[in-house]
Amino acid sequence: MGLIENLTQSLGADNVLTSEADRLFYGHDVFRAGELPAAVVRPGSVKELQAIVRAAYESGTPLVTRGGGASYTDAFAQRRAEGITIDSSRLKRSRSTRRGRP
Numbered sequence: 809m810g811l812i813e814n815l816t817q818s819l820g821a822d823n824v825l826t827s828e829a830d831r832l833f834y835g836h837d838v839f840r841a842g843e844l845p846a847a848v849v850r851p852g853s854v855k856e857l858q859a860i861v862r863a864a865y866e867s868g869t870p871l872v873t874r875g876g877g878a879s880y881t882d883a884f885a886q887r888r889a890e891g892i893t894i895d896s897s898r899l900k901r902s903r904s905t906r907r908g909r910p
């Protein structure tokens with residue numbers, strides 16, 4: 809099973825975007841585009857994010873992270889055609905680990 813099928817199984821088809829329109833949108837910043845990502849993945853938890861990073865590492869697949877996409881300096885542009893773009897917009901909760909300390 810390929811990386812994208814593997815990620816579709818763990819994240820669900822709604823969170824693994826492979827249409828050309830989605831890849832063009834997430835691969836383009838305010839001014840410019842890099843290589844078209846092979847897929848855009850949208851983790852909803854740290855566990856899902858870890859699964860993506862592990863699978864990408866094991867398959868030697870480049871990863872870039874996209875936040876709000878407001879950059880205009882190629883900051884999340886893919887350098888290689890088979891790369892995966894992580895859309896972090898579903899990772900909305902932040903948790904402090906500094907218990908009891910300001």
Ligand SMILES: Cc1cc2nc3c(=O)[nH]c(=O)nc-3n(C[C@H](O)[C@H](O)[C@H](O)COP(=O)(O)OP(=O)(O)OC[C@H]3O[C@@H](n4cnc5c(N)ncnc54)[C@H](O)[C@@H]3O)c2cc1C
Nearest residue numbers: 837838872873874875876877878879880881882883884896
């Ligand atoms: C109209 C306009 C005005 C602007 N004005 C300013 C300004 O006054 N000052 C200023 O500093 N910037 C400004 N910017 C630039 C923009 O705010 C910055 O580029 C900012 O980083 C964009 O945040 P973002 O979440 O959209 O990040 P993105 O553009 O999505 O990504 C920017 C970088 O952050 C990394 N990144 C994003 N999310 C994560 C994550 N969760 N974990 C790890 N890495 C991550 C990406 O990989 C990429 O390298 C402006 C942009 C626009 C379009």
